Amino acid sequence: MTRPLIFLLLATLALPVLAQNTGGDAVARVNQLKAAVAPGKQIFMARQLQLSNADDAAFWPVYDAHQAGLADLAERRSRLLARHAQRLADGQVDDGDIEDLAEEMLALEADEADLLESSFARLGRTGLPVEKAVRYIQLEKDLRALRHFENGNDADYRFN
Template identity: 75%
Template sequence: MTRSLIFLLVASLALPVLAQTSNAPQGDAVARVNALKAAVAPGKQIFMARQLQLSNEEDAAFWPAYDAHQAELASLEERRERLLARFQERVAAGSADAGDVEDLAEEMLALEADEADQLESTFARLVRAGLAMEKAVRYIELEKDLRALRHFQRGDDAAYVFN
């Protein structure tokens, strides 16, 4: 039940963004990415504090959950980097086969599921700790945006063709 609720909540947050980006010129998307980069430049904690505008009571509920979430994200990112490095080594050695590609896909999907589970757990922890629902949702939305930025900045994506 909780997972379904969170999925619906995150999906409802994504719909306006999808509507904006599907109708927006390419330059608007680039401007949004650049604005997000600039906003995060002073540091992620400063960015979150500015975005969430937490009261003293909310600070006490938010930052322990934030720190735990960041530690888990770092662990997931290390797993992702090891996985990709291992695969790239096999490709460079000429020993990668279809089974390796399938294994990579399965492990990457498992990482995605683990990250989604972590967001769900963090959201529940924030709500249980007494953070206002709107701010807990906003935090999840911000993490989603920053996740997209991380993946975009990784630079290992294929080139895109714009029509």
């Protein structure tokens, strides 16, 4: 169980580097995604998923719950990193603290994966066509990658 989580954290940390190393194509894709999301995430999702009236009733409650879950995860991540940054500034970080940070970051990654899985399952139970449910999960993953790409130069993961 620990190995997949470590791989997930490493893959997450590597996303900005990989995106930067793939050249112009990655930058063009990022810019296209940013432009498409610029009017707002809900508008972006509606356009991408081309929801019918029946789909709307099934999709938006799950979407709202998913966004609330993402906001909770973002808040938890922010508190964790702020606490670590404060300990770092105070010169109180040791190897145990670094290991704890890594474990807590991995737990957040696992929680986000669980959130995606549960949202997908909920969409399936609502009767939304599976193609649209899968597309929604893909879009959320793309937007997650965009967030990581944009935050690639942040000092979120400094250990010393």
